Amino acid sequence: EVQVVESGGGLGQPGGSLRLSCAASGFTFRNFWMSWVRQAPGQGLECVAKIKDDGTETYYMDSVKGRFTISRDNAKNLLYLEMNSLRAEDTAVYYCARDPHFNAYDIWGQGAMVTVSS
């Protein structure tokens, strides 16, 4: 079965750090771009970061540039999101999504809840 499963969410302090992981299975992970998409409580969707299939290119939404880092380990079929300098507005469900072509996300995980609060 083709799937991605997120882990690592939880409670983070303002100014603190959290790391999300996404385990991919059922497909050739190294052949696909991947993204992190988040959804604040009761709100819509926004793409936070994306990474090229070989990991050589990364892109971020403006509000997380310099704070978040997307990375991947193609040998282990894992995607990561390192989140630093957390802010209350980073509170959201973070989805790992497979991107087969031009951001048309066809596989989504169940999501990992991140809450930033003191």
Next chain:
Amino acid sequence: DVVMTQSPLSLPVTLGQPASISCRSSQSLVHSDGNTYLTWFQQRPGQSPRRLIYKVSNRDSGVPDRFSGYGSGTDFTLKISRVEAEDVGVYYCMEGTHWPTFGGGTKVEIK
């Protein structure tokens, strides 16, 4: 930045009746390769988003044929020919030609 505007915000529909959702972009979504990267997603209550339609009108495997997408340039539509109870949820359009940007969503509910 491209802005994606969906309407209506809320769409009460009678079972078995059609429904249409509009999505407009602030810039053309035609890519230099000639394709238009406009995608539709369904998010049922408490679930992750699910892709329904990609490149304007291509329906995903397993998506009922009552769902169809059409449009061009900056103006796109998702149509449900006969709404069923399982179609309740929020529908999002998303442009992938530039930075992936989602519309604000349209909540489909049964009258």
